[in-house]
Amino acid sequence: MANMAGQVLGFFLGVLGFVGTVVSTVLPHWRSTAYVGSNIITATSYMKGLWMECVWHSTGIYQCEVYRSMLALPRDLQAARALMVLSCITSVLAAVVCVLGMKCTHFAHHSIIKTPLALSGGICFICAGILCLVTVVWTTNDVIMEFYDPFLPSGFKYEIGLCVYIGYAASCLSLVAGLVICWSSGGRSRSRRPEFHTQRSQPVSPPPAFNNIYPPAPPYNPPEALKDNRAPSMTSLSSNGYRLNNYV
Numbered sequence: 530m531a532n533m534a535g536q537v538l539g540f541f542l543g544v545l546g547f548v549g550t551v552v553s554t555v556l557p558h559w560r561s562t563a564y565v566g567s568n569i570i571t572a573t574s575y576m577k578g579l580w581m582e583c584v585w586h587s588t589g590i591y592q593c594e595v596y597r598s599m600l601a602l603p604r605d606l607q608a609a610r611a612l613m614v615l616s617c618i619t620s621v622l623a624a625v626v627c628v629l630g631m632k633c634t635h636f637a638h639h640s641i642i643k644t645p646l647a648l649s650g651g652i653c654f655i656c657a658g659i660l661c662l663v664t665v666v667w668t669t670n671d672v673i674m675e676f677y678d679p680f681l682p683s684g685f686k687y688e689i690g691l692c693v694y695i696g697y698a699a700s701c702l703s704l705v706a707g708l709v710i711c712w713s714s715g716g717r718s719r720s721r722r723p724e725f726h727t728q729r730s731q732p733v734s735p736p737p738a739f740n741n742i743y744p745p746a747p748p749y750n751p752p753e754a755l756k757d758n759r760a761p762s763m764t765s766l767s768s769n770g771y772r773l774n775n776y777v
Contacts, residue, residue: 533632535713536647540627543654543706547620549699550661553692554613557583557593560672560687576690579610605671609664613696616660620703623653627710644714651710658703665696 557578574585583593596602629636630646637643672689675681 532713535709536627536631537633539651539654539706539709539713540624540631541706542702542709543620543623543627543650543657546654546658546661546699546702546704546706547617547624549695549702550613550616550620550657553661553665553696553699554579554617556692556695557581558690558692559668561690563676563686563688575687577687578690578692579606579613605667609668612660612664616657616664616703619653619657619660623650623657623707626650626653630714647714648711651707651714653707654703654710655707658700658707661696661703662700665693665700668693 557576557580559579560577562573562575573587576583576585581593581595583591585591599607626646627650628634630643630648630650632643632647637646669689672687672693676686676688
């Protein structure tokens with residue numbers, strides 16, 4: 530029961546991590562305008578994401594423009610796109626495999642592939658978390674390096690956006706979900722192993738011995754008269770007290 534509860538908890542944590550990864554991938558709040566220097570009071574605010582660039586005006590107007598050419602984008606942005614998409618796909622695969630391998634589902638209920646499926650789902654969640662974590666760490670490093678670059682004017686500096694923090698939370702949830710699922714599935718397989726061993730190692734009782742049912746027959750002793758079947762000789766007759774000369 531504890532293993533099943535751990536699997537369900539890990540699955541819901543992985544689903545939350547997947548939702549956070551999707552939100553972080555779609556929204557454009559990866560980089561936002563830094564209010565430093567002459568930009569302390571400004572009428573517009575710029576935000577950049579993986580797929581679009583948005584401008585927010587003080588009048589309440591919100592305008593976004595999707596990147597038209599993928600090849601014209603910087604290589605770090607292209608790599609971030611690819612890693613986040615792979616993270617989302619891996620999370621979906623992990624959720625499907627976990628549903629098939631969890632103890633509370635009826636798929637392959639009495640089969641030995643239950644535990645490997647659950648372990649595979651946990652490993653996929655861990656991979657999805659690592660992909661998302663690498664992307665947000667890479668983006669954080671780029672933003673910090675550009676912010677402290679003295680050659681860039683203050684009007685072109687950005688700070689870390691909200692989607693980066695959401696990506697950190699989503700990657701942590703996915704990693705914790707994968708670890709919990711792997712721990713629960715591994716504990717279940719170890720607890721079942723001795724039961725399977727004892728069932729196979731039960732000794733088979735031998736059939737009852739034949740001598741215990743029927744007692745052995747007594748040894749055969751032939752009568753004295755049949756011990757020697759030869760004709761009596763003269764010496765044997767004389768030994769009995771009779772002689773042939775007395776009757777001839």
